[in-house]
Amino acid sequence: MKTKHLDSKALEAFENQLKGELVTPDSDRYDMFRRVYNGMIDKKPALIVRCQNIADVLYSLEFGKIHNIPIAIRAGGHNAAGLGVADQSIVIDLSLMNGIQVDLKFNTVRVEAGCLLGDIDHALDPFGKAFPTGIFSTTGISGLTLGGGFGHLSRAYGLTIDSLLEADIVLADGRLITVDEHNFPDLFWAIQGGGGNFGIVTSYLFELHPAGKIQGGPMLWHMEEAKHIMPFYRDFILKAPKEIYCYFAFLTIPPVAIFPENLHLKKMCGLVWCNLGSTIKSNAALERFRSFKTPALDYVEIMPYVQLQSLFDALYPSGLQWYWKAAFLKDLSQEAISQNIIHANRLPTPHSTVHFYPVNGACHDKKNSDSAWGNRDANWSQVIVGVDPDPTNNPKITHWARSYWEAIHPYSLGGGYINFMMDEGQDQIKASYRDNYTRLQKIKQKYDPKNLFRINQNIKP
């Protein structure tokens, strides 16, 4: 086994310490394990450690520190900017640490850091329970939670971090600690949106909520209707009851059998619903839209929550090229709507899309200063993604996403959701944390003064 710049004896001793697998650039599986979800990211780490347990995490951290190798932490590998991997780094890959323990007595679930959302949905489905996570089952719980997290249940139950009760973290100095609102409360505050800046989280304890059956799925209109549907949606969702959820999207209908052939490759706008609770209330909400403008496609039905959670996975397999831009919006003025429609009409490729996730309802039960996630006054988290299988289209999808973002930026709160951002530099990170940035910096200084954990949307100590 040979790895550039590293003493082979030290490497062998390190490998012997591990219960998990050490993957080096010489190994056959190196290319497979250095890959992340975003195919645009092509990084070549020095080492990848596929950790089996916390001891492996501790040994890896120690090895990285002794040999002065940058530490990258990878869980689900879904990060927009591919921040689970970096050139010449040691990747602490947590994906094999995916145990889940449901505790019905205390109405909680403990999940290890490598779990994907689909693992958690599967474990909780038999009990009709859930907590808010994201809308693709292939996303990692770790990166999502540390960035804040939101999805279909967020108007009812808040952000993912609002259900977080406790986390186990390995700190830069090698200590393993448990944080909650009483123990290390500063750190507990910081990991609720502050990303992977403060340590390596090895497990999370979440509070559970009722989920079970929901009324959900897509309801779409032709693009020409966007000028009517978008303001109607804005007015509706700002006042809708918490258990009613729908995000707004611009998209192109994929040419696959589940969609009517006459709609294939048509640019459209629409809503994806996930209504909890009473069907009467849910039907009333759906009927308001149906009677306002008859949808061109209406696939809303009663289904298990778990089914909705993986409904769109197959449309976005791992390895596509993704260029992301993000914004938080408080309002959607007529001018902002017009700008959005102009740019949505130019969706550059069939996979490219724009979503407006509502982050009102229960997300507004807390204040900006209650957690590191400093955008509680936003009503939507907008994501603009240029996506395509073909890398030669990267300039096209990148240019479109950037120019779209520039056009809507004046109507936004300034920053964006850190989990929807590429590597955009300090100004955009500061704009995203707003008034919480200085407090985050102080906590970073206390727990990671040398900025060991810097391969992330970095808060400089």
Ligand SMILES: Cc1cc2nc3c(=O)[nH]c(=O)nc-3n(C[C@H](O)[C@H](O)[C@H](O)COP(=O)(O)OP(=O)(O)OC[C@H]3O[C@@H](n4cnc5c(N)ncnc54)[C@H](O)[C@@H]3O)c2cc1C
């Ligand atoms: C298709 C798709 C759909 C998405 N949908 C949603 C959505 O509905 N809602 C939403 O909120 N977000 C969504 N996201 C964004 C998602 O939250 C981020 O991509 C998130 O970073 C993914 O987490 P991960 O564990 O998969 O990522 P990784 O790439 O493994 O890690 C992401 C970042 O977190 C750090 N990190 C990961 N694990 C740890 C840990 N245990 N300790 C310390 N640091 C760690 C990494 O160093 C890295 O900086 C989506 C992303 C994609 C690609």
